[in-house]
Amino acid sequence: MNKLRINKGLRPSFVATVAAITVAGLGGTAAFAQNYPVTPQQRATAQQTAQAGVPVSELAPNAPDEYTVKPGDTLWAISRLFLRSPWRWPELWGMNISEISNPHRIYPGQVLYLDKTGGRARLSTRRGSGAPDGTIKLSPRTRYESLAGMALPTLNPSLIEPFLAEPIVLDENSLLTAPRIVAGNDSRVLLARGDRAYARGEVNSPLVETVGPIKTFRIFRNATPLNDPATGEILGYEAQYLGKATLQRGESTQSEMVEGKEIVSVVPATIDIVAAREEMRAGDRLVPEPARQLLSYAPRAPLQPINGRIVSVYGNAVQFAAQNQVVAINKGTRDGIESGHVLAILKNGETIVDRTGGGKETLKLPNERIGLLMVFRPFEKVSYALVLEISDTPKAGDLLVNP
Numbered sequence: 001m002n003k004l005r006i007n008k009g010l011r012p013s014f015v016a017t018v019a020a021i022t023v024a025g026l027g028g029t030a031a032f033a034q035n036y037p038v039t040p041q042q043r044a045t046a047q048q049t050a051q052a053g054v055p056v057s058e059l060a061p062n063a064p065d066e067y068t069v070k071p072g073d074t075l076w077a078i079s080r081l082f083l084r085s086p087w088r089w090p091e092l093w094g095m096n097i098s099e100i101s102n103p104h105r106i107y108p109g110q111v112l113y114l115d116k117t118g119g120r121a122r123l124s125t126r127r128g129s130g131a132p133d134g135t136i137k138l139s140p141r142t143r144y145e146s147l148a149g150m151a152l153p154t155l156n157p158s159l160i161e162p163f164l165a166e167p168i169v170l171d172e173n174s175l176l177t178a179p180r181i182v183a184g185n186d187s188r189v190l191l192a193r194g195d196r197a198y199a200r201g202e203v204n205s206p207l208v209e210t211v212g213p214i215k216t217f218r219i220f221r222n223a224t225p226l227n228d229p230a231t232g233e234i235l236g237y238e239a240q241y242l243g244k245a246t247l248q249r250g251e252s253t254q255s256e257m258v259e260g261k262e263i264v265s266v267v268p269a270t271i272d273i274v275a276a277r278e279e280m281r282a283g284d285r286l287v288p289e290p291a292r293q294l295l296s297y298a299p300r301a302p303l304q305p306i307n308g309r310i311v312s313v314y315g316n317a318v319q320f321a322a323q324n325q326v327v328a329i330n331k332g333t334r335d336g337i338e339s340g341h342v343l344a345i346l347k348n349g350e351t352i353v354d355r356t357g358g359g360k361e362t363l364k365l366p367n368e369r370i371g372l373l374m375v376f377r378p379f380e381k382v383s384y385a386l387v388l389e390i391s392d393t394p395k396a397g398d399l400l401v402n403p
Contacts, residue, residue, distance in 0.1 A: 054121045060084055063114060063121075071108045076155050076299060076388065082114065082123065087299040087342040087374075087403060159324050159386055160376050168220065168287065169236035169328075169379045175223045178285040179207045182268050191273050191280040193243070198268035199286060200251055207269040207286075208250035215247040217271070217286035226382055228330045229309045229397045235330055235381040238312070242284060243276035299374055301403050302341045306331060308400035310345070311382060321394040325387050327373065329400055332381045339378060343385070345371040346399040347392055367399060368392070 063082045079086035115122040178201075185196040201207040209215070220239035228235055249270040255262050273280065313319065314326040321327050331337045349365035371390035375383045387394060 056116050056121050065114050067112045069108050069110045168239050175285050181282050181284050193276040195273045197271050199271050200268045206251040216289035217245050219243050219284050221284045226311050242278050242280050245271040245273050298340045299342050304336050310396050310398045312396050321387050323390050329383050332379050332383050337378045337383050341375045342403050343400040344403040345394050
């Protein structure tokens with residue numbers, strides 16, 4: 001079994017109490033978070049905080065004096081345990097930056113100690129502050145642990161993994177020009193896992209085999225427009241995910257003589273349904289399975305001001321969002337949105353008519369903060385985000401701002 005050697009001879013103020021989640025973007029498999037880069041902004045924040053610590057007022061009300069990391073913990077939960085604002089995780093990172101260049105490491109069994117002397121909070125893996133200058137002098141030690149399951153995820157992977165594969169946002173023409181199912185085997189109208197079907201592409205882009213691994217496609221239906229609640233702009237089209245299929249034989253042509261004339265006809269491609277969320281039928285569209293990609297999620301506030309809205313709640317006929325549910329928002333990569341960006345959800349204050357002063361006056365009630373969400377899959381004009389915390393029920397049209 002592979003072993004990981006960890007140097008325990010750490011010195012200064014804080015420990016790296018954070019870990020990034022790496023999810024095999026479209027295969028749904030959690031990977032080890034070991035070597036993801038730290039952004040210049042995160043490093044600058046960590047370096048500044050390592051010198052001064054965090055104001056005690058920024059700690060969570062019930063921040064423990066010590067905490068032992070347990071299997072099943074997440075970055076979000078541990079950050080929330082110590083800080084009022086869990087997305088401010090770089091402020092907990094103050095290890096020996098010259099030696100520990102990547103803070104995305106925390107493992108079960110580590111004990112975290114909170115020091116609140118001098119009105120500033122510091123987190124360490126060692127009890128006490130050590131020397132007057134804050135340096136802890138220790139002899140290096142080595143600890144061996146299995147690699148399997150060590151690195152903690154940012155969030156519970158099961159909350160995000162299905163949505164890395166299922167929802168997709170396309171432009172107006174992409175789904176309409178994608179290959180389509182034309183028939184099922186044995187005249188079957190509804191198709192499920194294990195069934196064989198036939199499909200074809202457009203005239204200028206037939207569905208053909210290529211050298212290499214067998215092609216895999218996702219199957220979609222009913223591209224629903226996502227309208228910006230503020231401007232009415234169509235941000236994209238959300239396609240309904242149905243399942244997956246593999247290409248067994250590409251399209252071809254065959255010719256035959258009919259009354260002395262050669263007639264050339266198209267032979268559709270053959271596909272096998274390998275996964276099904278819902279039954280499929282003729283007319284459903286095929287989109288190539290994207291290449292596997294590793295995504296790193298580190299909750300953080302956007303650097304630029306964001307004023308957005310929730311476009312929709314993912315799921316058929318769902319109006320309100322619950323905690324750990326996915327929503328679409330009207331901000332994407334063109335607005336500087338990235339995976340890991342955390343936004344506050346504001347309930348849009350109602351407009352009322354005030355009759356208490358003897359007359360009639362129209363008033364708008366204040367917007368109330370009701371939760372937080374984290375973007376995990378941005379597209380150009382729209383993004384999918386996970387609702388992390390709520391104190392009321394978010395819904396389409398609610399406002400989004402920097403946390």
